[in-house]
Amino acid sequence: MPICSLEVPARGVETKRTLVKQLTVAMQAAFKVKGEYVVFIREYQPANTSLNGALEAAAPPICFVECPELNDAAKQALVKAMNEALAQAYDSADAMIFLRNYPLANVAKRGVLHSHNAAVVSQLEALKTG
Numbered sequence: 001m002p003i004c005s006l007e008v009p010a011r012g013v014e015t016k017r018t019l020v021k022q023l024t025v026a027m028q029a030a031f032k033v034k035g036e037y038v039v040f041i042r043e044y045q046p047a048n049t050s051l052n053g054a055l056e057a058a059a060p061p062i063c064f065v066e067c068p069e070l071n072d073a074a075k076q077a078l079v080k081a082m083n084e085a086l087a088q089a090y091d092s093a094d095a096m097i098f099l100r101n102y103p104l105a106n107v108a109k110r111g112v113l114h115s116h117n118a119a120v121v122s123q124l125e126a127l128k129t130g
Contacts, residue, residue, distance in 0.1 A: 001031065001033060001035040001036060001037070001067070001068070001109075001120075002027045002031055002037055002038070002065060002066065002067040002068075003038045003039075003040070003065070003066040003067070004023055004027065004037075004038065004039045004040070004063060004064070004065050004066075004082075005039075005040045005042065005063070005064045005065075005066070006039070006040065006041045006042065006061065006062070006063050006064075006086075007042050007044065007061070007062040007063075007064075008041065008042070008043055008044070008061045008062070008086075008089075008090060009043065009044060009045075009046070009049075009058070009059075009061070009090060010043040010044070010045060011043070011089060011090070015089050016041060016089075018088075018089070019041075019085055019086070019088075019089040020039045020041070022081070022084075022085035022088075023039050023082055023085055024037045024039060025081075026078055026081035026082050026085065027065070027067075027078065029077070029078075029081070030070060030074045030075075030077060030078035030081075031067065031068070031070070031074075032126075033123045033124070034123075044059075046058070058092075060090075060092050060094035060095055060096060061086045061089075061090045061092060061094075061095040061096075062095070062096050062098075063082060063086060063095060063096065063097045063098065064098045064100060065078075065082075065097065065098065065099050065100065066100050066102065067099060067100070067101060068101060068102070068104075068124045069101045069124070070099075075099060078099075079097045079099070082095075082097055083095050083097065103115070104120065104121060104124065
């Protein structure tokens with residue numbers, strides 16, 4: 001259910017394999033729900049990045065997580081684990097992580113809104129309360 005999208009410098013396949021495993025474990029620990037955990041990686045070359053107006057600057061890794069709402073403790077644990085994984089893969093502790101939450105009425109799978117799926121509703125309500 002959670003989807004992680006990365007905007008990051010190019011890395012080798014083994015580094016990415018380790019990274020996606022660590023990010024998936026972090027999301028599974030935070031969300032504790034059955035389902036799919038997806039990670040998309042969009043890589044860029046230095047010639048295609050800018051930092052503070054300087055082309056070819058080393059921009060920090062950017063991570064967007066499309067996910068249900070979590071309680072604060074779970075959010076903090078999630079971003080800490082994700083930051084550690086990104087820091088290891090990209091030699092930078094400056095990763096930016098954005099958690100984007102959507103109401104269940106705005107998410108659907110197999111043509112059914114999550115707000116109409118009792119199993120999803122009960123799992124996600126438990127996440128909010130911890």
